[in-house]
Amino acid sequence: MSALLEIKNLHVSVADTEILKGLSLSVSAGEVHAIMGPNGSGKSTLSYVLAGRDGYEITNGDILLNGVSLKGMNPEDRAIAGLFLAFQYPLEIPGVTNMTFLKTSVNAVRRGRGEEEMDAASFLRFVREKAKALRLDDDMLKRPLNVGFSGGEKKRNEILQMSVLEPLMAILDETDSGLDIDALKTVAEGVNALRDTQRGMLVITHYQRLLDYIKPDIVHILAGGQIVKTGSAELALELEKSGYADYVGEVVA
Amino acid sequence: MTSFNHMQQEAKEIFAANGWPNKRNEDWHYTDLSARLPSSFQNQSLELSEDVRLDKLTCDIEDALQLDFINGLLTEVEELPDGLEISALIDHPELVQQSDEDVTDPLLYANLAHLETGIVIDVSQVIEEPMEIHFHNTSSEEASFVRIVFRLAEGASLTLLESHSGWGHTQLVSDVYQHEDSMLRHLRLHQAEDTQVSLLLNRVSLDARAQYHNVAISLSGGLGRLETRVTFNAPGSHAGLATALLSRGKQHIDITTRLNHLSADTTSDTVARTILDDEACGIFQGKVIVHQDAQRVEATQKSDALMLSADAMMNVKPELEIYADDVACAHGSAIGEIDHEALFFLRSRGIGEEAARIMLVEGFVSEILGRLDDFAAGAVLQENLLKRVATFLKKSA
Structure with a gap:
C-alpha cells in the first residue's frame, strides 16, 4: 500500500537559512507517527511547510499527499486535498464568531471537494454534536474565534476544526504546549476519537x-x-530518560 | 432678535469674503475644501424629482418613519406619531443664533449662506419607531444644503437613521439639543457615488444624564467629512461615537470628532475603525477637551486603521486637552496591515485568500456594527449594513 503522506529528501530554507536538510518519512493511512525533537531542530518549520505557509522555501525534495505533490499548492487547496494542521498557537480573530468561521471553513472545503454545502440548520446540528464530544459548550461557538479562550479551549477548538473538516492527514504541532494535565487528557481523547483506518x-x-x-x-x-x-x-520513553543530547551531538559531529 | 434673513445675509457676506474652509484653519488642515470645491453653486434645483428609487436603510423595517430630502428639498411628510413635531427653522432664528454662537467653523457660514431647507424636529416623548432621514441627490449638478435641529425633551428618546446616497454635493448641519434623561441613538450611513461631496456636521448638546449614541458608517463617496461635536453640559451625560470608514479609489474621507466636557461626571467613548484600499485617503482627528471644573470625567478614544494598499494614506490626529486633575482619559491609535498569520490560519482551513481577507476585514468593523445592538430594529440594521460592507469589499477585491 502506498503512503498517505510521503516526505522525500525535503530541504527547506527560511530567509536563506536552511532549516530542513534532507528530511524523509512516510505515513500510511491508519498510522500515527510522532516526531520528537529539541528546540531548533525544525519541528515548526516542518509543520508550516506542510501546511503551505509563505516564506518557507522548498529548495529540494518533495511532499506528496496521496501521491500528489503539495509543492506550489496554496494553503486552502491543501486543506481541500485533506491536509490539516492543528496550530501550536491558534490565532485569535476578533469580530468573527467561531460558528461563522467553522461554517465558512467546512463549506469552502466541501465546495472544493465537489460536495454539497451544508445549510445553516444542518450545520448547526452537525457542529453541536462534534463540540459536545469535545466538551465545548454552545457559548464558545458564539464567541469570536479564540478570543478570550483559555489555552485548553483553544486547543480543543483546533481539534473541533479537525473533527468537522475530517482530514485525511492531520498534523498536530505541539498540541500539548500550554496545557495542564486535565486539558491534555481531553484534547488527547478528542484526537484518539479521530483515529481512523483511513486517516494518518x-x-x-x-x-x-x-x-x-x-x-x-x-x-x-x-x-x-x-x-x-x-x-x-x-x-519516546528512552528519550524521556536520556534526553536529546546524544542526537544533537550526532548531527554536530 | 435678529431675523433669519438677516443672519443668512450675514453668512453670505462672510462666506463671500472667506470662502470654503482651507488649510489656514487648523481643523481643516487635512481636508482643504478651497482647492476642491467651486466658489459657489449655481445649479440648486428647486424642483422635486419624481420616481427616484431610494436604497434606504428602512426598506425592510415595517413601522419606520420616513423623511426624504431629494436634492435638498423635503418631500411629502407622512403623518407623524404623537410626540414628534416638525416645524420650519425660518421661524426659529434663535436656534440658529444659539448654536452658532461660539463656533466659528467656516462651514457653518457656507451652509447658512446656501441653505435650501431648514427644519426643527421636536421629540417630546419616547418614540418606539425608528425614523429614517434619507438624503439623495439625483445628479452631479445637484447641491443640497440642509439644516436640521433636533430637540429632545426631558425623558424623550428616538432612534434616528440618517442615510446619504446619490451624486453632487450635500451639506448637512444637524444640531441636537438633548434635555435631561433623553436618549438619541443616531446611525449615520454615508454611501454615495464616487463623485459625491458630503460635508456632514453634527453638533450635540447634552444636559444631565442625556445619552447620545452615534454609529457612523462610511462606505463610499468621493470627498467626505463626517464631523461630530458634543458638548457635555451637566453631570451624568454620556456620548458614544463609533465610526467605521471604508474607502477605496481616490476617495478622501475625514472623520472629525470634538468632545467638549464642560461638566464634571460626564463620560465619552470614541472608537474609529478605518479600512483603506487603492489610493484612498482617510483622516481621523479626534479631540477630547476636559475643562477645569470637569472632575471625574472618563473619556476614551481609540483609532485603528487597516491599510489594504501601499498607496493608501491615513492621517491620524488624536488630541487630549485636559485642565481638570481628577480624570480618567486615554487615547490610542494603530495603523497596520492585514495580519498575515491570521490570513494563513484561515486559508489553512480551506477558506480562499479573498474570502479570508474579507472575513478579517468584516471582523475588524464588526465591533462598530455591534454598537447597533440596542438600536430599534438593531438586528435588521446590522444585517443590512453587513451586506453593504461585504458588497463594498467584493468590489474592492
Whole structure:
C-alpha cells in the first residue's frame, strides 16, 4: 500500500537559512507517527511547510499527499486535498464568531471537494454534536474565534476544526504546549476519537508526555533538520530518560 | 432678535469674503475644501424629482418613519406619531443664533449662506419607531444644503437613521439639543457615488444624564467629512461615537470628532475603525477637551486603521486637552496591515485568500456594527449594513 503522506529528501530554507536538510518519512493511512525533537531542530518549520505557509522555501525534495505533490499548492487547496494542521498557537480573530468561521471553513472545503454545502440548520446540528464530544459548550461557538479562550479551549477548538473538516492527514504541532494535565487528557481523547483506518496523523512534540495519551505507532527523532532515528513507541520513553543530547551531538559531529 | 434673513445675509457676506474652509484653519488642515470645491453653486434645483428609487436603510423595517430630502428639498411628510413635531427653522432664528454662537467653523457660514431647507424636529416623548432621514441627490449638478435641529425633551428618546446616497454635493448641519434623561441613538450611513461631496456636521448638546449614541458608517463617496461635536453640559451625560470608514479609489474621507466636557461626571467613548484600499485617503482627528471644573470625567478614544494598499494614506490626529486633575482619559491609535498569520490560519482551513481577507476585514468593523445592538430594529440594521460592507469589499477585491 502506498503512503498517505510521503516526505522525500525535503530541504527547506527560511530567509536563506536552511532549516530542513534532507528530511524523509512516510505515513500510511491508519498510522500515527510522532516526531520528537529539541528546540531548533525544525519541528515548526516542518509543520508550516506542510501546511503551505509563505516564506518557507522548498529548495529540494518533495511532499506528496496521496501521491500528489503539495509543492506550489496554496494553503486552502491543501486543506481541500485533506491536509490539516492543528496550530501550536491558534490565532485569535476578533469580530468573527467561531460558528461563522467553522461554517465558512467546512463549506469552502466541501465546495472544493465537489460536495454539497451544508445549510445553516444542518450545520448547526452537525457542529453541536462534534463540540459536545469535545466538551465545548454552545457559548464558545458564539464567541469570536479564540478570543478570550483559555489555552485548553483553544486547543480543543483546533481539534473541533479537525473533527468537522475530517482530514485525511492531520498534523498536530505541539498540541500539548500550554496545557495542564486535565486539558491534555481531553484534547488527547478528542484526537484518539479521530483515529481512523483511513486517516494518518503526525504528532509533533518536544515532550514525551503527550505520547502517554496519544499512543504513536512510530516515533521519529528530528535533529538538525533531519530524521536521525526511527523506532517504536518505546523510543519516546528512552528519550524521556536520556534526553536529546546524544542526537544533537550526532548531527554536530 | 435678529431675523433669519438677516443672519443668512450675514453668512453670505462672510462666506463671500472667506470662502470654503482651507488649510489656514487648523481643523481643516487635512481636508482643504478651497482647492476642491467651486466658489459657489449655481445649479440648486428647486424642483422635486419624481420616481427616484431610494436604497434606504428602512426598506425592510415595517413601522419606520420616513423623511426624504431629494436634492435638498423635503418631500411629502407622512403623518407623524404623537410626540414628534416638525416645524420650519425660518421661524426659529434663535436656534440658529444659539448654536452658532461660539463656533466659528467656516462651514457653518457656507451652509447658512446656501441653505435650501431648514427644519426643527421636536421629540417630546419616547418614540418606539425608528425614523429614517434619507438624503439623495439625483445628479452631479445637484447641491443640497440642509439644516436640521433636533430637540429632545426631558425623558424623550428616538432612534434616528440618517442615510446619504446619490451624486453632487450635500451639506448637512444637524444640531441636537438633548434635555435631561433623553436618549438619541443616531446611525449615520454615508454611501454615495464616487463623485459625491458630503460635508456632514453634527453638533450635540447634552444636559444631565442625556445619552447620545452615534454609529457612523462610511462606505463610499468621493470627498467626505463626517464631523461630530458634543458638548457635555451637566453631570451624568454620556456620548458614544463609533465610526467605521471604508474607502477605496481616490476617495478622501475625514472623520472629525470634538468632545467638549464642560461638566464634571460626564463620560465619552470614541472608537474609529478605518479600512483603506487603492489610493484612498482617510483622516481621523479626534479631540477630547476636559475643562477645569470637569472632575471625574472618563473619556476614551481609540483609532485603528487597516491599510489594504501601499498607496493608501491615513492621517491620524488624536488630541487630549485636559485642565481638570481628577480624570480618567486615554487615547490610542494603530495603523497596520492585514495580519498575515491570521490570513494563513484561515486559508489553512480551506477558506480562499479573498474570502479570508474579507472575513478579517468584516471582523475588524464588526465591533462598530455591534454598537447597533440596542438600536430599534438593531438586528435588521446590522444585517443590512453587513451586506453593504461585504458588497463594498467584493468590489474592492
